[in-house]
Amino acid sequence: MKKLSRKEQIIKTAQNMFREKGYAGTSMRDLANAVGIEAASLYNHIKSKEDLLLRICLEVSQDFFDALDEIKDVEMPAEEKLTLVIEKHVTIVTQNLDGAAVFLHEWRFLQKDNFNRLKNIRKRYRAEFQKIVQAGVEEGVFKNINPKLYSLSVLSALNWIYDWYNPEGELSPTELSKQFSYILLEGLKK
Amino acid sequence: MKKLSRKEQIIKTAQNMFREKGYAGTSMRDLANAVGIEAASLYNHIKSKEDLLLRICLEVSQDFFDALDEIKDVEMPAEEKLTLVIEKHVTIVTQNLDGAAVFLHEWRFLQKDNFNRLKNIRKRYRAEFQKIVQAGVEEGVFKNINPKLYSLSVLSALNWIYDWYNPEGELSPTELSKQFSYILLEGLKK
DNA sequence: CCTACCGATCGGTAGG
């Protein structure tokens, strides 16, 4: 277990509290209390409450893009590529449930400029995901579905995983992504 | 266009503001301002801020259960039943985007007793949905997937619709549910 | 990292 710097400790605690009580519902005093210092002392490590939210969102979004960049331009059958991106997505979410929850649901509390910045980041990710689906449709490997609707639906399902996933449960992230891809590709009907 | 009573007007406005800015991020002064009265005057129509949230959540949950009750005990092929419950779910969400968003994402800001009450309501709905999937699996009409994981994923996708659905767009609720069911049942692979 | 404190805003009440 790596020892966390106070700053890392603050960020980690904030991730958890923003997830549990929401950004607006978490006060800096709550946060300071959970960390074990006075509220005023937080400001030696972070600029502001919003700065804290921004850091968390950017950090997690980086994880998503790093994963995407690894496979984006690789030549691969569409089916395989979709399976892979789903697996990576699931891994990121399950390995950082708090961070993922904040990035996915609390980002909207950012102010104007940062709000738009994150909005664009999220849009770009969706677009890349959609490209993979689209490619499969165009190659004739996938059915002729609506790629946008399809992508939005799959990402929604993936993004809610943090809400019900139990890290101590029986379902490993790998098993989870496998079942997910199988269901998506093969369909429910026998 | 029916003329709304002040009370209905407050609830409708709150639905929209709770969705847009979150429950904790919406102040009673914001709300009063949007309605066009003073904050103190709100309390002639509602008991408290939380009472407002509770009303919204219960109202929407009732819509979901009414729809479910209509088909729950009807004898019907599993495939058809799943298609139908999806269609009804989509209809409710698309016809009340604000209310659905609040019920689905802001309910957790309720205090203890009400929190648990809503938690149980949501759990019951998920369980009923899962039963439909389960029945199909047991009858051998559906593949042998994990009904719980399947239900959670589908409901996640359905519950995020409010986040991207554009009522003025080309996609009608009926068309949306059709594509949804098709994708789920038939799978993506050609 | 703390004490002491700022102005602003919060949900809500009293009384009319």
Next chain:
DNA sequence: CCTACCGATCGGTAGG
């Protein structure tokens, strides 16, 4: 439905 107001809490700063 409003004016006037309550105590509590908010994010954040000054100064050490």
